[in-house]
Every structure is written in structure tokens, then in C-alpha cells.
Amino acid sequence: MTPQRELIARTFFRNKGHVSAEDIYKQVQKRAPRIGFATTYRTMKLLSEAGVASLRSFGDGFSRYEPALRTDHHDHLICTQCGHIIEFEDDRIESLQKTVARKHGFRVTDHKLELYGICSHCRNTKK
Amino acid sequence: MTPQRELIARTFFRNKGHVSAEDIYKQVQKRAPRIGFATTYRTMKLLSEAGVASLRSFGDGFSRYEPALRTDHHDHLICTQCGHIIEFEDDRIESLQKTVARKHGFRVTDHKLELYGICSHCRNTKK
DNA sequence: CAGTTTAATGCAAATGATTATCAATGTCAA
DNA sequence: TTGACATTGATAATCATTTGCATTAAACTG
Structure with a gap:
């Protein structure tokens, strides 16, 4: 767990879900402009593999993440x-x-x- | 309605649905190798706009088409x-x-x- | 601590599906 | 036939996402 990963994860969880990688990237940029989008993507993939975020692709061009902690299915x-x-x-x-x-x-x-x-x-x- | 469009449409309907544009392109290639994928994509978009095919994107990287003629919702x-x-x-x-x-x-x-x-x-x- | 291994970063370039560009070709009415 | 116009197909452009790689930082090792 590195500082940038922590920031990205925090930023992700601050949202209500349905966040695109780019959304997260932009938000992270405000706090730490030196973080590249590659790290954002990589971290989101990690969170997803760790089972703490889940990938969901609606019809639009890009993929969204949402917290997978909740027990309820929505x-x-x-x-x-x-x-x-x-x-x-x-x-x-x-x-x-x-x-x-x-x-x-x-x-x-x-x-x-x-x-x-x-x-x-x-x-x-x-x- | 041009020959290539007809072939593409026929090829599309020969399938059972859930076909990707590339699937269709490959199948069309066998009969008419001169048809480019641009035409395939364009035709599928036309079919989709005409309401005869409907676009559906499952989680994998690319979009699939299926016949929209049927009245039942599946x-x-x-x-x-x-x-x-x-x-x-x-x-x-x-x-x-x-x-x-x-x-x-x-x-x-x-x-x-x-x-x-x-x-x-x-x-x-x-x- | 100094040195060494290891992993993570960030930039830029690569990828893969799809779309746009554009010259060449075909269609068809007058 | 001629010109207007749509369609083709090859290629280049896009857009979101990945990957390569050199650089940096953290984590061991002694």
C-alpha cells in the first residue's frame, strides 16, 4: 500500500459508486497532480481484483467502478x-x-x- | 440497398444473435473478401438505426448485435x-x-x- | 546506516475496437 | 453520356485502457 494507492482508494470510496476511471483520475489530480492515469487504472484494477471494487460497464464507452463491500445486491x-x-x-x-x-x-x-x-x-x- | 449491405444483413440474420461486428466481418469475408470492415460496421449501425438490429454490450471489450424483430423480450x-x-x-x-x-x-x-x-x-x- | 533487491510510479508509446476521412467507384435520372 | 450523389474500401484518426521502461522509493540484509 503506497500513498498514491491510498489516495486513489480513498477518492474512489468517497464517491457514491458508478465512477469511471477517468472521474477518479480527475478527482485525484486535484489533490496530487503528479499521479498519472496509469497508476489510477492500475490501482482500480487492483481494487477490483481484491474484491473491494467491482467493475460494471453500462452501454456508454467506458467502464465504471463501484464499491463491492456492501452485502446487498443492488x-x-x-x-x-x-x-x-x-x-x-x-x-x-x-x-x-x-x-x-x-x-x-x-x-x-x-x-x-x-x-x-x-x-x-x-x-x-x-x- | 447495395449488394454488400445485403450480404452483411443476410449474414447477420443467419446467426442466432449476440454477434460482434468482427464476427460478422469474418463471416462476410469468406463470401466476399473485398468487403472491408468499415462497411460492416457502417451497415450494422444502419441496421441498428433502422430498428432491425439492436446493440447490446456485455462486459467484454466489444459490442454485439442481435435481431430486434422479435416481439418477446428476452x-x-x-x-x-x-x-x-x-x-x-x-x-x-x-x-x-x-x-x-x-x-x-x-x-x-x-x-x-x-x-x-x-x-x-x-x-x-x-x- | 550503506548497499542491494524489489516493487511501484509516471511518462510515453502501444493496443484494440470503433469511427471518420477521402479518393475511387458505382448508380441513376435527365 | 453526363453529372449529381451515395457507397465503397483502404487508411488514418479516436478514445478508453494497457503496457514498456527508465526512474524513484520503499523494504530487506548484513
């Missing part, structure tokens, strides 16, 4: 208008997923559920 | 070992998704559910 509602992401959790969906997977002989290790749509805010302030 | 089970992808459909999950989204004030336009795990085949043939 999924995402993504507004296609303003890009806002909110998390949700639904045990009934979770258990149905397991059922479906079992039916197909799968042992599920992870899952990803994303609902794309228009959030209430955008719907109200639209045209 | 989701994916992805084996993290052999990469095999099978589709499934579950109305109960669908309706729960709508419920959850409504609760958060979202109007859902699309969704994506991916379950990652080990398929039965890989589980049986493993060490």
Missing part, C-alpha cells in the same frame, strides 16, 4: 435523458432470477439488471 | 467459463421490473438483465 435505474442513475433492490426479482437460472442448469455468480427509461424529473421538465 | 444467461449465452424470458420478472420502476417514478423504455454464472456443461466437465 441494480440500476438509468435515465436516458439526464444520465442519472439510481439504485434499487428487490428480493422478489432476486429470487426469481435464481429460479430461472436453476431451470437452465446455471449456477449464478453475479448478475446485472439495468432498467433504462425517463426519470420523473425529466418527464416533468420536458418540452 | 434476457441473457452468460457462462463466464465458456462464454456460451442462452436466452430466457420470465414474465414475472418483467412485471416486477415495471413495478419497481414505477415506484421510483421511472417510465421504463428498455431493460437489460444478465445473469452471469457457470453453465451445467462447464460444471460437469471441470477438473
